[in-house]
């Protein structure tokens with residue numbers, strides 16, 4: 130069924146693209162690199178997770194090295210990235226699953242899968258949710274999906290693209306689907322990366338700088 134796009138979606142996409150120039154936030158072309166990068170970023174600031182990922186890649190330049198490395202050692206390598214035990218266990222379990230499924234640690238076979246198959250497979254991996262799955266698809270598999278991170282969710286609600294289905298501030302899997310449906314596929318990459326830039330610089334969680342905002346005339350400022 131056809132769903133109308135979100136209000137002012139074209140204008141907002143264009144204004145944000147002009148302002149932030151589709152900066153891709155250091156995301157990776159290789160889908161497995163991207164998945165590890167996203168896991169490193171969970172609940173950490175940009176500076177911290179960029180360094181955690183660099184440290185990890187220096188210690189494990191080949192993913193197959195992880196198969197026989199104890200969780201404790203992997204955890205030590207990414208220790209200062211935070212949540213190291215959960216992340217180390219997830220990465221090791223992912224590598225094990227990929228070797229079992231594809232014969233080696235790779236996500237390359239996903240290039241031949243449909244969007245639905247990709248999302249389903251990625252979301253079935255240990256520690257991988259819908260947002261991480263869609264990040265891998267968007268950045269590394271060139272799929273037109275819309276991952277909803279904290280910045281995208283906050284801005285979408287403030288501008289008035291109402292996809293909240295509950296009173297909580299959390300974005301559920303259903304909310305992510307509803308929001309993605311409101312955004313025409315060709316706009317999804319640009320809008321995602323530029324909403325992250327906008328959320329970090331202007332539409333911050335506390336004290337958003339509405340006076341300096343390039344989309345202020347399209348924004349309903351819900352909740353402010």
Ligand code: SF4
Nearest residue numbers: 332337339342345348
């Ligand atoms: S006008 Fe304010 S609330 Fe709306 S997007 Fe801009 S900074 Fe955010």
